[in-house]
Amino acid sequence: MLTSLVKSQPLLAYVPDYLAEEHSLQILEVSGCPYTCEQTVWLCRNKHLSAHWMQVFE
Numbered sequence: 035m036l037t038s039l040v041k042s043q044p045l046l047a048y049v050p051d052y053l054a055e056e057h058s059l060q061i062l063e064v065s066g067c068p069y070t071c072e073q074t075v076w077l078c079r080n081k082h083l084s085a086h087w088m089q090v091f092e
Contacts, residue, residue: 037057040047046062050073054061 036047036049037053037059039045040059041057049059051061
């Protein structure tokens with residue numbers, strides 16, 4: 035939903051790089067900012083339950 039808003043209206047939002055690239059959003063280069071962002075994504079699942087979309091992680 036956030037990406038839809040940013041694409042349809044003159045809005046500024048922070049989204050991870052991969053999401054901006056996936057949706058062809060304009061990326062602003064920021065310099066001199068003392069903050070950094072690091073993401074760790076974990077996928078935990080029960081191997082006995084299988085969903086089709088989860089097969090890409092096997």
